[in-house]
Amino acid sequence: MVSSSDPSASSARDRIRDSALERFGRDGVNRVTIRAIAADAGVSPALVIHHFGSKESLRKACDAHVVALIRGGDDAAPDLTAMLESATPVRRYLARALLDGTSDAAALFDEIVELTADWLADGEREGWVRHSEQPHARAALYVTWLLAPLAFDTHLARVLGVADPHGIDATLRFAPVALDVFTHGIFTSDRELEAWRAVGKEHGSP
């Protein structure tokens, strides 16, 4: 039917991978069947195995594809910005992969934290980022906080009353809220912070 000389149609292999990406990200790997992926891609379940060998290999291929997309074609620098600007299925897949704890995703997470730490260190040197006593921990926390809305997207959408939490409208509306906290904080005084520090000291030398 679809000849290989037709440039408009993507190859069956790519369609399978894209369908898997979509479903894996939306429902989680274990809830997705090869038959469902095959149906989405319009092929037989056997072809999925023919091209990828196994479901696990297919998942790894999705990992690799997403990592390649986020790392970008030219430079080898992954970036949270690049990630957050990726297409919705890609973002959802990555968030899901991080939550499921695949090894490729773990490596990517580590890389992103490193780059974020460097970025914050630059900002600190240049004066637009505040000093931190634990810069590495802060970078890691910052990354998880940027990922949090991705992980809890359905809950945020419901609570905030938006239809598509990944849409540009929702992003433009709620990104300033996060940025406001990142810029001015939430609490006006050191009261809570000092309370925690006191607990820590009390616990450290009893």
Next chain:
Amino acid sequence: MVSSSDPSASSARDRIRDSALERFGRDGVNRVTIRAIAADAGVSPALVIHHFGSKESLRKACDAHVVALIRGGDDAAPDLTAMLESATPVRRYLARALLDGTSDAAALFDEIVELTADWLADGEREGWVRHSEQPHARAALYVTWLLAPLAFDTHLARVLGVADPHGIDATLRFAPVALDVFTHGIFTSDRELEAWRAVGKEHGSP
């Protein structure tokens, strides 16, 4: 063997529920088999069904149990603090339930956001919380940020080099980092914030 008159041993029903709670939270519902739960509890798979009817009912029983624990016995007020002070398996289960999107967890999430919004509103009135242009969105975001370290616990543990991310030591070490951001922010100027606002206006009236 274990007679019902022995008060030291918990009932098989409770052991099944606790085993399920533990495994569901650690691995996710789909990856856990009834046989594994039964083995953990030291009973037969059939007894799991005998007591709970089905795997789905067992999951709902876990939901209800966790919700009851977090809501507390006396007052009907769930609280993020109560949740974060819960035992590790309970916390992990709730985080997993929120990520999997069960209906009970969704209701609990909504409740927690409401209470957090009230709490922040109180703080704003009393002067220890900064003003927000979107207080409800800020409350929701705040909740997801407190949940984020739970969701990405394995990655944080790896990156920060701690063995048990849920332990008291890790909490005492890293909670001040979060609180520092919540108190002082990360960025020193409104530059990033203004940039976003500009994008929003540009997008809003092209």
Next chain:
DNA sequence: CTGCGGACTGAACATCTGTTTAGCATGACG
């Protein structure tokens, strides 16, 4: 044309897994 290699499929296979069923032990109650 002939043969070959790769894309592709329908059907079957093997296994895993939630659930059912029939039955066993034990203690309570008449």
Next chain:
DNA sequence: CGTCATGCTAAACAGATGTTCAGTCCGCAG
């Protein structure tokens, strides 16, 4: 003592699911 409910189990069942197998179709090199 009989029997009846209850907690519990072993074994089997049924459906889903990842994977294999044998074979078809088709473009193409020789």
